[in-house]
Amino acid sequence: MIPIAKPMIGAEEKEAVFQVLDSGMLASGEIVRQFENEFAAYLNAEHCIAASSGTTALEVALRALGIGPGDKVLTTPFSFIASTNSIIYTGATPVFAEIDEQTFNLDPDKLESALAADPSIKALLIVHLFGQACDMDRVMALVKKYKLLLIEDCAQAHGSLWKGRKVGTFGDAGCFSFYPTKNMTTGEGGAVVTNNAETAEACRLLINHGMAVRYHHDRIGYNYRLTNMAAAIGRCQLKKLDGFNQARRENAAYFTEHLNHSNVIAPVINPDAWSNFHQYTIRVLNGKRDALADLLSKKGIGYGIFYPLTIPEQKCFEQFNFQTSWGISDKVKEQVLSLPIHPALSEADRREIVETINQFEI
Numbered sequence: 001m002i003p004i005a006k007p008m009i010g011a012e013e014k015e016a017v018f019q020v021l022d023s024g025m026l027a028s029g030e031i032v033r034q035f036e037n038e039f040a041a042y043l044n045a046e047h048c049i050a051a052s053s054g055t056t057a058l059e060v061a062l063r064a065l066g067i068g069p070g071d072k073v074l075t076t077p078f079s080f081i082a083s084t085n086s087i088i089y090t091g092a093t094p095v096f097a098e099i100d101e102q103t104f105n106l107d108p109d110k111l112e113s114a115l116a117a118d119p120s121i122k123a124l125l126i127v128h129l130f131g132q133a134c135d136m137d138r139v140m141a142l143v144k145k146y147k148l149l150l151i152e153d154c155a156q157a158h159g160s161l162w163k164g165r166k167v168g169t170f171g172d173a174g175c176f177s178f179y180p181t182k183n184m185t186t187g188e189g190g191a192v193v194t195n196n197a198e199t200a201e202a203c204r205l206l207i208n209h210g211m212a213v214r215y216h217h218d219r220i221g222y223n224y225r226l227t228n229m230a231a232a233i234g235r236c237q238l239k240k241l242d243g244f245n246q247a248r249r250e251n252a253a254y255f256t257e258h259l260n261h262s263n264v265i266a267p268v269i270n271p272d273a274w275s276n277f278h279q280y281t282i283r284v285l286n287g288k289r290d291a292l293a294d295l296l297s298k299k300g301i302g303y304g305i306f307y308p309l310t311i312p313e314q315k316c317f318e319q320f321n322f323q324t325s326w327g328i329s330d331k332v333k334e335q336v337l338s339l340p341i342h343p344a345l346s347e348a349d350r351r352e353i354v355e356t357i358n359q360f361e362i
C-alpha cells in the first residue's frame with residue numbers, strides 16, 4: 001500500500017519528545033517559545049504565536065484583527081472547511097468568490113468583481129491551496145485598492161514562495177497547520193505569523209484565556225495553546241522542512257514528466273509561484289475520476305479527493321443560504337484527484353503510480 005500521506009518522524013523527534021517528558025514541563029513553555037522564534041525566522045516574519053491547530057490559528061488571527069459580527073470576509077468556496085469555519089466562529093459572514101480552474105486558487109478577477117459589488121467587505125481570507133501561492137501581486141493590489149485586511153491560510157503552504165518571498169508574510173496575518181499530513185507536523189498544532197506587534201499581542205492573549213499577567217484576564221480568550229511536546233517535534237521538523245519540500249518537488253517533477261494520459265491534466269503552477277507540493281492534484285476529465293480512483297485503490301495506491309463538495313454546499317451551512325452553485329468549483333470538485341507525493345515515496349512507488357495511471361483504460 002502506498003499511502004496518500006506519511007508523517008516523517010525520525011529519531012530526533014522521538015529524542016526531543018523524551019527530553020520534554022523528562023523535564024516535566026509538558027504544557028506551553030520554553031520549547032514553544034523556541035519553536036515560535038525559529039518558525040518566525042524561517043519565514044522572515046517578526047512574530048509567531050503557536051496555537052493548538054491551524055483552525056484555532058485562523059480564528060485567533062481573525063479575532064485579533066477585530067473581525068466579528070457584522071463583518072464580511074471574502075474567501076474561497078474550494079478549500080478545507082476550516083478556512084470558512086474560522087470566519088463563522090467569529091460571528092462574521094463569509095462571502096465567496098470563484099476560483100481559477102488551472103491553479104484552484106481564488107481568481108483575482110472574480111475577487112475584484114465581488115469587491116466592486118460589495119464595498120462593505122472588510123477582509124480577504126485567501127488559501128494557498130495544495131501549496132501553490134495565490135497571485136500575490138494581484139491580491140496585494142486589491143488589498144490596497146479596497147483597503148482590506150488580509151489573512152493568508154497557509155495550512156498547506158509551509159515554505160511556499162511568491163516571487164521568492166515566503167507566503168504568510170504578505171498579509172496582516174498568516175496561519176499555518178501542523179497536522180500530521182502537512183509538509184511538517186507537530187501532531188496537532190498551528191501558528192499565526194505577523195509583522196504587526198499589536199496583532200501578535202492580541203493573538204498571544206487570545207490563545208491563553210486573555211491572560212498577560214497570571215489570573216488577570218484582560219479579554220475573553222481560549223485555551224488554544226500548543227504543548228512543549230508538540231513544539232519539540234516541530235523544532236525538529238522545521239529543520240527538515242526544506243528537504244521535505246525538495247523531495248516533494250522532485251516527486252512532482254517526475255509525475256509531470258512521465259504522466260501521459262489524454263484524460264489527465266497535471267497540476268499547473270504559476271511561474272511566479274514556488275509550490276511546496278503539499279498535494280499533487282491532477283484533473284481527470286470526461287467523468288473518469290472515480291473510475292481512476294477505484295483502479296488506484298485496487299492497486300494499493302492511496303489517493304485523496306480534496307474536495308468532493310464546495311464549502312458553501314456543505315450540509316452544516318444550510319442555514320446560511322450561501323450560493324451553492326459555482327461553475328468552476330463545481331466542475332473541478334468532480335475532476336480532482338490527489339496522488340501520493342510525500343517524501344517517503346520510493347523510485348518504485350513513483351513508477352507504479354505513473355504506470356497505473358498511464359495504463360488506465362478509458
Ligand SMILES: Cc1ncc(COP(=O)(O)O)c(C=O)c1O
Nearest residue numbers: 053054055080082083155177179
Ligand atoms: C486549507 C486549510 N485550512 C485550515 C486547515 C486547518 O488546520 P488544522 O487541521 O490544523 O486545524 C487545514 C488543515 O487541514 C487546511 O488544509
